[in-house]
Amino acid sequence: MKNNKVTLLGAGLIGSLMSIYLRRQGLDVKVYDKRPDKRKTPFTEGGRSINMALSTRGWKSLEECGLKDKVLPLAIPMYGRRIHDEHGGTTFAPYGKEDQAIYSISRGGFNQLLAEEAERLGAEFCFDHKAKDTDFRTQEITFETPEGDKVIQSDVIIGADGAYSSLRMSMQKQIRFNYKQEYISHGYKELTIPPTEDGEFAMDPNALHIWPRGKFMLIALPNPDKSFTGTLFLPFEGTKVCFDKIQDAGDLTSVFKAYFEDAYQLMPDLTEEFFRNPTSALINVECYPWVNGQSLLIGDASHAMVPFYGQGMNCGFEDCSILNGLIEKYGTSSWDMVFEKFQKIRKDDTAAICQMAMDNFVEMRDTVADPKFMLRKKIEAKLHELYPKDWVPLYTMVTFTDIPYAEAYAQGKLQESIMDKVMSNPLITENWNKMDYEEIINQLDSAKAV
Amino acid sequence: MKNNKVTLLGAGLIGSLMSIYLRRQGLDVKVYDKRPDKRKTPFTEGGRSINMALSTRGWKSLEECGLKDKVLPLAIPMYGRRIHDEHGGTTFAPYGKEDQAIYSISRGGFNQLLAEEAERLGAEFCFDHKAKDTDFRTQEITFETPEGDKVIQSDVIIGADGAYSSLRMSMQKQIRFNYKQEYISHGYKELTIPPTEDGEFAMDPNALHIWPRGKFMLIALPNPDKSFTGTLFLPFEGTKVCFDKIQDAGDLTSVFKAYFEDAYQLMPDLTEEFFRNPTSALINVECYPWVNGQSLLIGDASHAMVPFYGQGMNCGFEDCSILNGLIEKYGTSSWDMVFEKFQKIRKDDTAAICQMAMDNFVEMRDTVADPKFMLRKKIEAKLHELYPKDWVPLYTMVTFTDIPYAEAYAQGKLQESIMDKVMSNPLITENWNKMDYEEIINQLDSAKAV
Structure with missing residues (x-):
């Protein structure tokens, strides 16, 4: 035919x-x-x-x-982000509700x-x-x-x-x-966190691991062979920590020890891999x-x-x-x-x-590490729990629904401006659980009506 | 070597x-x-x-x-724009001072x-x-x-x-x-206004002729052989007047009679040229x-x-x-x-x-026909006359100086915001000549200092 x-x-x-x-x-x-x-x-x-x-x-x-x-x-399901701070401490930030996950493949x-x-x-x-x-x-x-x-x-x-x-x-x-x-100023390099000696995942496998460091970051996703694939995102050049300034094993070690110490301990082949693998553009x-x-x-x-x-x-x-x-x-x-x-x-x-x-990108490498960011996510999760149809966090709309992206984006912008106001309250950290959540939903409704 | x-x-x-x-x-x-x-x-x-x-x-x-x-x-020097209205009337808007011209070549x-x-x-x-x-x-x-x-x-x-x-x-x-x-939504076509029967320019040769009609326009520049090259800018499609909707001599004539009557009278070969010449993209x-x-x-x-x-x-x-x-x-x-x-x-x-x-483009096809636009140009010309170093109209900076374009652009933006305020005065048409021009320059100075 x-x-x-x-x-x-x-x-x-x-x-x-x-x-x-x-x-x-x-x-x-x-x-x-x-x-x-x-x-x-x-x-x-x-x-x-x-x-x-x-x-x-x-x-x-x-x-x-x-x-x-x-x-x-x-x-492999990942139910949230496992955020690693500079001292090896971690926090878990769920992506959505308990059973909602993105899948590493x-x-x-x-x-x-x-x-x-x-x-x-x-x-x-x-x-x-x-x-x-x-x-x-x-x-x-x-x-x-x-x-x-x-x-x-x-x-x-x-x-x-x-x-x-x-x-x-x-x-x-x-x-x-x-x-x-358009290329962004950052490139990336893939690195491996192999399984432990007894053949297990070296970290919690059901999370996307992230080491946010402001202008750069490392992330790691689990593989079925119990390794993780790490991806290091750095500026190509021009900043304190960038690919251009990592020329030898010494440079590399000092960056990893300063910023990714806990990951560094899990990466025996770091130097060899870093200088063998390509630096790719985005x-x-x-x-x-x-x-x-x-x-x-x-x-x-x-x-x-x-x-x-x-x-x-x-x-x-x-x-x-x-x-x-x-x-x-x-x-x-x-x-x-x-x-x-x-x-x-x-x-x-x-x-x-x-x-x-x-x-x-800005959220991942930067604000994820901000305590206010975690609180913001908590408030949004609570709004979503109380008003599941009226308030759906942007990440949820994009990741766990098939709402058209442009609609999600527009709705996300409205929610963002309301959350900016909510977060500007100086007592928010203490009072977030006692807020008038219905009032917030009303704000959203009137913003949508415009 | x-x-x-x-x-x-x-x-x-x-x-x-x-x-x-x-x-x-x-x-x-x-x-x-x-x-x-x-x-x-x-x-x-x-x-x-x-x-x-x-x-x-x-x-x-x-x-x-x-x-x-x-x-x-x-x-051929062109000292300003000769603006043609829909009834055949024209207005002259100088580009700069008396001796300043752009040259058709x-x-x-x-x-x-x-x-x-x-x-x-x-x-x-x-x-x-x-x-x-x-x-x-x-x-x-x-x-x-x-x-x-x-x-x-x-x-x-x-x-x-x-x-x-x-x-x-x-x-x-x-x-x-x-x-x-990036292509804009408009295309263009070149057309000719030949010399008159006695071998003279059919219009004033020392101007850029322009027929601004809001969403579209016609312009014409003089040639040494005493013809003008006209350029018709229309949307390709989707509007009342666009290239897509000019399919035959009848369509063409009705557009030209409705919008460019005086030019139409000077273009004996319009139909033949229009359908022979390519429509080009921008x-x-x-x-x-x-x-x-x-x-x-x-x-x-x-x-x-x-x-x-x-x-x-x-x-x-x-x-x-x-x-x-x-x-x-x-x-x-x-x-x-x-x-x-x-x-x-x-x-x-x-x-x-x-x-x-x-x-x-917006200025040429649209605002040039607006009486307020002409007044705005007059006020700016006066500011330039009174304070030749402090206030230089954007068009002058771009066309008659070699001030770096980015500097001209930034300065132009400052001037624009001040002129917006000046023009918002409801009595501006009556009072423009009696304004406190020094006050305007002071505004510019303080805006620059920020």
């Missing part, structure tokens, strides 16, 4: 899940990826984080594809599971195919392959080829394509339109965000779910209409989560 | 002027351009405006190169003059060389030429290759390159850094702006002058240091003029 042949660029998490959705609708799907087959060569990829945090939006898409039970065994195994599921459903994967250019008039993609260049013509092209998308690069050369890529990408004829960008290709809200993958999975819903509703006779609707629905939401991810 | 060989990409206005500066310093210069030699084939370029407005910053650079006298005969002849001057000084021009990619490690540029691909190695590369710069595209693929390209480009090793972006390649302040070329010429000054001061033994200094000096200034160009 014409118009039912889809070319997907990118066999990563988003491309693989999208191909599952499309196969479940009975469409012909070919997935091309520039990398060699990950299932044949080990998963080693510089510049991409190993751990993902799967949350409600992601799970919802997996459930739609009947994959929840297959994925659960790979995932390794990119490699998860990607493999999704790609295998897609193949089982009949999607065809072609590795070692690097898309060089796409001609939107003819819908022809030129690939660089080990056997030389290859041109493929396709009815429909979906680019799930990530933050450095080749399809987007071709769109960028077209007229009236708005585009922004990019935010926004662009519009995402559609050119019958070609569409999804996931990081259209909206790559910094990782500080743990939503990059979840947002990409939600893209797949929403696109799938539109194809179900409108059929495949008019892809450009479906794509047009998709980008209209999704544009503001993805812009909102990109912004929130940027904002959350 | 090593390190004195410079490859310039782009033989446009900026590339040609830069090559003149470099030759005057005795450096080896080769200029590559993707286009065929303009001096052999007629200058026809879709998507770029034909008329430029040369102002103080541009003249200053030309003077430094001893070119002022050669350029003057090509240029045609791109084609001006570019030819500069390129010939550069060749006369010993710069070598290679046309039909389209830069495809640059390798910053080896400083090798791959060109597409009619004779096949060609690789050239160069000590120093300067990209003056415009808003769609190939050198910038190569930089964009490098890590930590911040980049933004882009704003900002990026950073501009330097990679011994490669540098200048002009539109690093900061393409919308044309509404008439500063794109002037700003690019100022780039050339400043870069030339740094080379003079620091020599050519350390190009990366010179380039680093250049981008540090120039970044905020070019960001400021990009912003002002965007802001000025």
Whole structure:
């Protein structure tokens, strides 16, 4: 049948899940990826984080594809942040209610599971195919392959080829394509906290560990092999503690002893790993339109965000779910209409989560360590408990619901301004439990009515 | 001598002027351009405006190169805006003092003059060389030429290759390159107002003619052949008057009769031209850094702006002058240091003029027609007359001085907030001439002191 042949660029998490959705609708799907087959060569990829945090939006898409039970065994629930101070003391800050968690999952195994599921459903994967250019008039993609260049013509092209998308690069050369890529001043490096000698987790596995230090931070997420993957976020240059100023083992040790002493004790291979692993940059990408004829960008290709809200993958999975819903509703006779609707629905939401991810960096590295911040979270949790529908903390809306991101963002801004007022009360630390909570909800209601 | 060989990409206005500066310093210069030699084939370029407005910053650079006298005969002074209302009435709003003008000049002849001057000084021009990619490690540029691909190695590369710069595209693929390209909702089309039957200008030649109509506008600049080049700026789509809704001669005539009746009477070839000429888009480009090793972006390649302040070329010429000054001061033994200094000096200034160009669009198409706007300009002119050093209208700072753009912008913002207050006086129309002008200057002084 014409118009039912889809070319997907990118066999990563988003491309693989999208191909599952499309196969479940009975469409012909070919997935091309520039990398060699990950299932044949080990998963080693510089510049991409190993751990993902799967949350409600992601799970919802997996459930739609009947994959929840297959994925659960790979995932470790984290019920909150375990905050490490400079003296080795820790505090636990729950993410939501008691049973609400985000799930640590390794990119490699998860990607493999999704790609295998897609193949089982009949999607065809072609590795070692690097898309060089796409001609939107003819819908022809030129690939660089080990056997030389290859041109493929396709009815429909979906680019799930990530933050450095080749399809987007071709769109960028077209007229009236708005585009922004922005690197933040910080980079990151992945480090390992191995299991203890008796093969156990070296710290509480059901938390996201965080060492917030103002202008920089370390975090650690648990792995099924009982190690943790730590990620160190530092400015590249120009500050007291930055990657540029860590040139040898001595520099490194003194930074870790001064700021991350308890973690340092758990990292026997720190020096070796630090100087072997790459320092990666963090990019935010926004662009519009995402559609050119019958070609569409999804996931990081259209909206790559910094990782500080743990939503990059979840947002990409939600893209797949929403696109799938539109194809179900409108059929495949008019892809450009479906794509047009998709980008209209999704544009503001993805812009909102990109912004929130940027904002959350400041929260994570800085305010998380502030006692007032913990109190603020407590008051918000109490408001949510008393008025579960009226007051939903922003983190909860983003992470544990599928409220559109832009709506969550707007509601979050209202709540933030009310909480700023609440927190400006000099006696708040003593009186927080005796406040007139209904009054606060009334404030929110009248703010919403404006 | 090593390190004195410079490859310039782009033989446009900026590339040609830069090559003149470099030759005057005795450096080896080769200029590559993707286009065929303009001096052999007629200058026809879709998507770029034909008329430029040369102002103080541009003249200053030309003077430094001893070119002022050669350029003057090509240029027509415009002492102000001639504003056309919907009934054919006009008002004249001077740009500055009596003798201050911006100069209409045609791109084609001006570019030819500069390129010939550069060749006369010993710069070598290679046309039909389209830069495809640059390798910053080896400083090798791959060109597409009619004779096949060609690789050239160069000590120093300067990209003056415009808003769609190939050198910038190569930089964009490098890590930590911040980049933004943004199209505005309006496009433009060039149209002609020919000389009258007796061979004269059809309107006053010493003004920039403007038909401001709120969401859209028409402008016209004089040419030495006594024609005017008109530029129609309309939204592409989605409004009552937009390019999308002008599909035939009938649509076109009714728009022109309704909004530009007096111009319409002077445009015998309107229909034919309108449907033959391209509708071009308007882009704003900002990026950073501009330097990679011994490669540098200048002009539109690093900061393409919308044309509404008439500063794109002037700003690019100022780039050339400043870069030339740094080379003079620091020599050519350390190009990366010179380039680093250049981008540090120039970044905020070019960001400021990009912003002002965007802001000025609103002023041109909208407020110019507002009687309060004319009054505002009069009050500012009077302030400038009374306190020539303390109060300089923003337009004057940008157009008739070489005050750094960012400084002009900041000063302009202060003045704007004070003028907002002045204009909010309900009796301002009656009393403007009797105000306490010293009081206004004092306000500015105290605002500056903060």
